[in-house]
Amino acid sequence: MNAIPQAVQAPTVSPISCATSAPWTVAEIEALFDLPFMDMIWRAQQVHRQHFDANEIQRSTLISVKTGGCSEDCGYCSQSARNKAELEREKLMPVADVVAAAKAAQAKGASRFCMGAAWRGPKDKDLEPLLEMIREVKSLGLQTCVTLGMLKDGQAEKLADAGLDYYNHNLDTAAEFYGQVISTHTQQDRIDTIGEVRKAGIKVCSGGIIGMGESRKNRAALIAQLANLNPAPESVPINNLVAIPGTPMAATKGVDNFEFVRTIAAARITMPTSFVRLSAGREAMSDEMQALCFLAGANSMFYGDKLLTTGNPDVDRDEALFAKLGLRPI
Ligand code: SAM
Ligand code: DTB
Ligand code: SF4
Secondary structure (H helix, E strand, C coil): CCCCCCCCCCCCCCCCCCCCCCCCCHHHHHHHHHCCHHHHHHHHHHHHHHHCCCCEEEEEEEEEEEECCECCCCCCCCCECCCCCCCCCECCCCHHHHHHHHHHHHHHCCCEEEEEECCCCCCHHHHHHHHHHHHHHHHCCCEEEEECCCCCCCHHHHHHHCCCCEEECCCECCHHHHCCCCCCCCHHHHHHHHHHHHHCCCEEECCEEECCCCCHHHHHHHHHHHHCCCCCCCEEEEEECCCCCCCCCCCCCCCCHHHHHHHHHHHHHHCCCCEEEECCCHHHCCHHHHHHHHHCCCCEEECCCECCCCECCCHHHHHHHHHHHCCEEC
């Protein structure tokens, strides 16, 4: 006679210190990273499904409205004037061209349009055309996002008045590692800008880059900083370094795929209600790797053939992936 199957056992996780809410210590997040992979993903899935429909992915389209010639020395960036990446510098795009690109993105199914400029920060005279872009894109019914660098007093309020929904400003890497990547501004400068954005009532989009030579402890520290911003950013882009020829990071090896997935899971567990965006680096990922990132709690992506200066999976490939996984765009 066949044995009667046992009732399915509730999964167990290793007995670690099981912190569940902010403030998070770096040690608590390192303990999450140390979990067996399956236990970490299971925990991320539980948190994800408490707050989101796990089959829904938010899609943002990105456009570079001003490209290259940036005064900053960010070691990963093709747009730094100090780096030697092969790149055509471009002046600020005309508003009408940006609006046409936003309409095309909306027609393809994006819900948010993100406009990026290679600036240390905008001069007041630069801000006027940006405000016009925000007004026009917003009037199409798209959510608006800009990433313009550090903001001076009063600039965030002007952006808010124009109807800006999100400001992207990444902490990028742990405070302890920041100086090895960038010397022309400090991480505190960026935290200050995030404060200005919050004060103006704009939603915060802030995350970082993984695979720049940082340690696991640095990754845990970055996630802790983001999760403890109080409130955590509404949107958390996790970028996998795109090692661009001509930048100081051209030969940087990056991290193992499972370590990247773990970083997504750590962001999901510690920032339960934030959208976690699988951001740069997706073009080089297999469908299976992207599915693992969604399982770990990523629920947002850049959608469209280009990021700022590098490639992104084309829309047809993403549509096919959504169909294969039964994902729905929001
Ligand atoms: N200048 C503004 C700033 O630094 O915030 C806006 C543009 S900047 C290119 C936006 C973000 O893109 C950076 O903070 C970084 O996280 C990400 N990024 C830039 N180059 C990258 C690369 N090669 N790989 C992965 N992410 C990158
Ligand atoms: C973010 O965190 N990633 C996007 C967006 N915010 C502005 C930018 C990724 C840039 C990747 C390299 C490039 O295309 O130049
Ligand atoms: Fe300039 Fe932003 Fe690139 Fe840094 S990341 S060099 S601030 S465009």
